[in-house]
Amino acid sequence: MTPPAIPTGVLFENIEKRYGGLYALRHVSFETKPGHCVALAGRNGSGKTTLLRIAAQLVRPSSGQVSFPSGASPGERRRSPGYVGHATMVYDEMTAEENLLLFAKLQAIAEPEKRVDLLLQEVGLGHRRKSLVRTFSRGMRQRVAIARALLHQPSVLLLDEPGTGLDPQGVDWLKQTLIGLRDSGCTILMSLHGESEISSIATRAIRLDAGVMVADTAAGSPMRSVMTFADA
Amino acid sequence: MTLLSNTSALLGKELRTEFRSRELLTTTVVFVLIVIVLFSFTFDPTSEESRRFGSGLLWLAFLFAASLMLQPCFLREQSNDTLSAVRLSVGDPFAIFLAKLVANTLFLLATELLLLPLFAIMYNVPVLAVLPWLVLVFFLGSLGISVVGTALSAISAQARMRELLLPLLLLPLLTPILVASTEVTSSLFDRAPYVQWKGIGFLAVFDLVFLTALWLFGEYLLEE
């Protein structure tokens, strides 16, 4: 994968998200240094998805803010984070190539055809570029989803349970891809259910429970216990 | 310029999707046809009667068809969360609405023009002489329906009972379109056809007002 231009971190400052009277997130504050890979662990409903969507700026926090401190000089344009959500976020009735071209054009990426071609090769879908996404397996859809997120060469990549539904081959591919991205300087923030092949590449883990941070390897908790907190 | 290029990219997507499946167009055309036939049972379709009631029947049929056709507009973006992908990629969020409303206007217009000859034959209303004016009023009316309908389908997609909700929200809001379009159309169907410029002007104003409202408030409709 082509290396990101500028090392960028992610800073959450006192993030709070309320839905009516219900708190989805409360007092969430932490910083991910550039080039690090943070795993967000937690059960369903713990707030992982909400936090990632706030970082992707799809959801506005009720209070607090998220920022992306980077070493960029004032003239350089900062790129928005890449986001891979629960859903595939591509159109079933279009081909892989058409999907990527659409999103590339929307983001005004230079030489979109070339970029799309490169990405399709890199995620191993070059031979299926003209096939409708509807015909893809779960693993292939995940590859398209990641390709879409990487179109604009983001310095930060957000992934929401990226390993779900993947077979061992798919998990292996994902792991290698994320390692490659991490090693080339991309900052990764990903949410996971628990310990897995994917979580092993993380340099830090944070556990959320009912919207609150309850454990952090940066605070000394061992990685294993953060990732596999017994359902208390 | 970002707005224009974003809109054309998204419009291309809307049109390509519909062109491949043709599900919206076929169902809408058949629905309007059914309404036109059913209406014929409710009054004696002599030429005089048809001239008087025909325009109202046509526009009612278009309105009902639109309130069904607009349902999937934002709903179909929900299953794969493609709306989020577009929101993240797009430079100007208004392009999302603009593309959809242009597509919806085109679909409605296509339906109307496809059914016009059938209507003219079944109800004995001469339309050839006034065809350009009919196309104009169809266009302005359909544009108004699409602008409001696209905005409201974004709302109903986030509520329960959305199939019933959209017509419920849409039809009262569109009464001015129904009144003005029917008047202009019926004066075009008249024995001595003439163009009601007041009506054409009114439709244009309606379209402009709601296009502006959508431009001002559209981004809030997309919020999560």
Place this chain on the structure above:
Amino acid sequence: MTKNALGALMVVLLLGVAAYASFFIAPTDAKQGLIYRILFLHVASAWTGLTGFFICFIANLLYVWRRQPRWDWLGVSAAETGLVFTTVVLVTGPIWAHPVWGIWWTWDARLTSTFVLWLLYVAYLLLRTLIEEPDRRALLSALFGIFAFVDVPLVFGSIRWWRTQHPQPIIMGEPGSGLDPLMYKVLFFTWFAMLGLLILLLRQRYQLEAMRGDLDMIQRDLETA
């Protein structure tokens, strides 16, 4: 006496005076006799209903801008109370029409427009019942409310321009018929009294909504504690 009770008493007094004025102070209409006096109730209710919807519109705009729950509470309160007055208009219309014209309903331009207005606000309130999450409900109904209010002049305009071409009985006399100056005074006084009632009802409804909002928050806090 509490402020609420004092306010209520004043409104009742004002309405009482208005009613008295409608029956005994306003001069008799040459053509229609007693029944025309329903005009004061009918027209004042229409103006009050529109005032309620205007307040709803402002509240909607403020909610979209500031996102504070109180604007949502004001919006729904204004819509509901506006709806009550608009219903009075739709009911008094036929009550007037029947003795004068012998029919219950005429598609009179103003009455028809009022009916559409009524439908728009019913739609607004129905929309609210179909969205559960309070912040979503507030935002989406505010946006619909804004669209609905923008539509109102277009509804009235289109119906007045084209529906009045067709000959039909016109409620409350032709637009140009004019009222006796004393009648105008009674009408405006009645409207003033009704605005008092509007504010009274609005306050009560608002307080109810505010309490519900607070109760919701407390319940949720208890659940998550």
